[in-house]
Amino acid sequence: MENQLLTAGAGETQPEKKHQKSVVVYDCRPGSSAAPPRTFDISNADFTSFLQALVREFSLSNDETFVISTTDRKEIDQELYKELVHGKTLQLMTSVNQELPVATQERIDYLPHYHTLVQCGMYEYYASEGQKALPYAFAELIDNALSATRRNTDIRRIEIRLLFDEAQGGPAVVVMDNGCGMTSKQLNNWAVYRLSKFIRENSTFQSEEAGYVQPDPVPRSLNSDISYFGVGGKQAVFYIGQSVRMISKPASSPDVHEFIMSKDDFERKERNKEDIYSGFIRNRKPGDCSHVDKSEEMFLQSIMREEIGKESFTAVVITGIQQEHINYLKQHFILWTRELAHTYHYYIHGVDGNVKNEMKKTESSSNIDIQISLFERSTRVPRIINLREVDNDMQTLYVRSSANTFEFKATGAKDSLVEGLIRYHPFLYDRETFPVDPYAASAEDEDEELEVLNPEGRGKRPIFECFWNGRLIPYTTVSEFPWCERPKKGGIVPLECYNRISGVLFANDRFQVSTNKLTFMDLELQLRDKDTIFNNGQGQRVNIEKEFTNWLKTCHESFDKQVMFQGYISNVTRTDV
Amino acid sequence: MENQLLTAGAGETQPEKKHQKSVVVYDCRPGSSAAPPRTFDISNADFTSFLQALVREFSLSNDETFVISTTDRKEIDQELYKELVHGKTLQLMTSVNQELPVATQERIDYLPHYHTLVQCGMYEYYASEGQKALPYAFAELIDNALSATRRNTDIRRIEIRLLFDEAQGGPAVVVMDNGCGMTSKQLNNWAVYRLSKFIRENSTFQSEEAGYVQPDPVPRSLNSDISYFGVGGKQAVFYIGQSVRMISKPASSPDVHEFIMSKDDFERKERNKEDIYSGFIRNRKPGDCSHVDKSEEMFLQSIMREEIGKESFTAVVITGIQQEHINYLKQHFILWTRELAHTYHYYIHGVDGNVKNEMKKTESSSNIDIQISLFERSTRVPRIINLREVDNDMQTLYVRSSANTFEFKATGAKDSLVEGLIRYHPFLYDRETFPVDPYAASAEDEDEELEVLNPEGRGKRPIFECFWNGRLIPYTTVSEFPWCERPKKGGIVPLECYNRISGVLFANDRFQVSTNKLTFMDLELQLRDKDTIFNNGQGQRVNIEKEFTNWLKTCHESFDKQVMFQGYISNVTRTDV
């Protein structure tokens, strides 16, 4: 009796009913009652026997003419009968154009097309700003790595490797981290589009379920909890390439889990009418690369060899990289790595940012290490940059040229919190020290108006760059607030001082961002709300406009070193040269 | 024998195997060979009999200790055994921490979460521009209606009804058109996220398949073929509300097809562990509203009563409308209808736009009628506007204040085509006639710099608004082209004339737009490409810069009526007043 437990087909637990085919038939003849439809198993029946079964079941009299049609009123004949698919609803009628006496129902399936995944990044990142999209796709993968390493006690290592050496099986992009890794259940969840952390089951067993826990508030909202939609990783991967191999090991298990998702795979499954959203996770011993095609993807073997001895990790291996991306990544290496350094500035350098003072640095320093390396040919030295070394991203320039800082907080409904700071960039002797983007000119070299900004400091640019859970949201800036905007006419502070300030807003995730994390949805709107309270960061409710103006005045008096030509006296001809 | 065709459960063809439960077991004991795994049907087996079956099948000796674990290395005990789900992969091991001698595989499913549909609009339309998102959600539904009515020989009627009368079962938003409607197969396709027209099967039967046919080129690309991604309708619906009832009748059938998709439904299916992406299409006779809850949705009955006698139509009925949307739609009725009139300006008014001359109008007039009506209370007269009546949208203002037009074409790789035109808004006596947006001030009333633009004509604003297949893509503008930009120093035309031009670009769909149709992806980039050829619209390759400059010069000489105060003579005191 117990022998029956073992079923025939070993291995796969595929639906066994592949060949079952039944149809649902409604009696739609005029005057028929609203009787429930009947289901006919037609797996082994030809058209004639199907018709005979109909005659019998619906007690059709011998001389009665009838047609059988689809819900689209296509009459079923010998030919179309063969094409009928399982589950189809049919209508028994006296003629194909007859009115329906009662309603019929047809069961339909409407699984999202696999383009949902494969194309999800394509028309999103790109939108409107073209050029810079690629670093923001990488940012999604760094976000995930930051989340995964947030409980690391030792160094948090995030590595992006661009393996463009074709001799090694490239091109490929690999993003690795030494974070918590994923269990096979979590890896399965990774693959589910739009399954956010808020609605996820993290265990196979309900009895072991643990829901999402909001992290405690930390300064600058640098909580490393940078995921929201259950979309980012997939979107990034399919923007960068056409195939991803997720390799991950959680600390809780000695096994490495591996899962592949690729455009080719989806296409093959569609062709073969297989389940589109089904696949296999491979569980194996660390370092076991016996399943990898030896010749094609040599770089994979070396990555897998590195697995040995690691307690937990994740590697995202992207292949099928678009050629234009490869060109961009090679040609603009400095530019896009700098953009990433900017995006994660406060994760990399800590709450104070990239200050010059080495003493201060060690105190509040960060243990996050983001390294990017570009391998072109095995004979060439790879190009390697640690984002911490970048010292010309805009935030570094702001931090280092600032003479003083004004801090504030804004709190609103539902625990929404923004920490803000304004920096003063003084006028020194003969020039403004408000930093100019050294790359702005090359990026926008057609627009001569942007180049000559420094003489007037900030000019008309917005004051604030905006961060969400500590990372930059690049396309949203906030111009100013009523209390820090340049007044219509002069007050106690010279007007040009208002052009000597830059600022940063650190919003927590009570503020919403768009799915691609490029823009805030309503930061500015919420901040303009009357219920939003600004204070000076010490928790006191103060008149922030007054505090700010006083601060600005002090900055002006203490730091601006204006050399003024008070009046012209005469030319002096030096005789000593 | 034929009696067997009739299967037991009538009506639904649900998977019958609900209670089947089998697991796949790999022998992972050290030294075991890479034998295929075995499948055990455990539907009716308790833990003990499962263990006994294991012992037998893997020939375990009596004194051998073993554990059975998940791929996450959770040891299965009496309790967890009960929670095992069908298809789970298990590992037979000597201890739960033992190394895997060979790899195992687990089948996983990763159906996109239903938030893919329900949230698809939320973080998309909204992004960054907040305020104006709602008209662009409506635009997606108008796009679909334009597509559906494109073969109409008679009038093309598109109606948006805002039914905010709660006494009638509101609030609801209904978008109706008298287009081709959908067969039940097409309605099924409608529901499939990301199933674009390019990859769609439109018939139940392969033998009747007809693929997508690119429409022939028409002036201004006004081809009404405004769909691309298979996303727009769903995105719009779930941005506006939480539930949609699609009601449609194709000309090919006497039946109306109806399908409901709603957030509540998805949530219920998830709770009950039913197939998420399954539902029913209802086929019924036009006017049959016997299935509608009489008390709750009275407006539905009247909509269904209107069905009678229509050859084909589609009605999109959205409910669960967000309160803030209702407020916005009521309060800013003029603003958002005007935005829609702007978006579809050339569909509504024809290729020449909304010219004043009534003679010209009838010639190239359009048969597209887009009407919007707002019902608040049955006692109140509804507010009704036909978009054709709007005469203060920006395109109308441009058309009507222009003295002359310069046309050109740009052709690039892969049949990409842009038709362009530049309009001249002369200086008349004492002022620029370049139109000012009458609503810009109220929208941006904090920014005093934007209000005083007219004195300098266009000012620094971009020249070109951009249309895609004839409809506006609102967030993309093109500043200028090298051949029409204001020269660094004066030439044969006074510099201020360059501030008297506005322009339109009509791109065909070889140019790509973002999924929400708010931005072009690479219009400007492609147009800057060296291979893009500009000519003057007559098909001749001319030196466009020279042609343009000549045109501008002629415009200046013919239309600008400058009253110049050549010199001051004296005050004249009028004694006659």
Ligand SMILES: Nc1ncnc2c1ncn2[C@@H]1O[C@H](COP(=O)(O)OP(=O)(O)OP(=O)(O)O)[C@@H](O)[C@H]1O
């Ligand atoms: N490097 C990683 N290490 C561990 N787990 C990861 C890693 N990358 C992704 N995951 C898991 O996969 C899930 C899905 O990632 P994905 O980036 O697609 O969406 P998300 O991060 O949840 O949300 P968002 O759309 O905001 O990025 C993550 O929530 C996380 O649980």
Ligand SMILES: Nc1ncnc2c1ncn2[C@@H]1O[C@H](COP(=O)(O)OP(=O)(O)OP(=O)(O)O)[C@@H](O)[C@H]1O
């Ligand atoms: N009013 C309508 N009348 C007839 N068919 C319609 C109507 N609205 C939608 N459809 C059908 O449903 C399909 C899906 O519509 P949807 O707007 O979701 O995507 P799409 O128009 O194909 O692409 P896009 O994402 O560009 O809008 C359409 O292609 C069309 O075949």
Ligand SMILES: [Mg+2]
């Ligand atoms: Mg993520």
Ligand SMILES: [Mg+2]
């Ligand atoms: Mg559409």
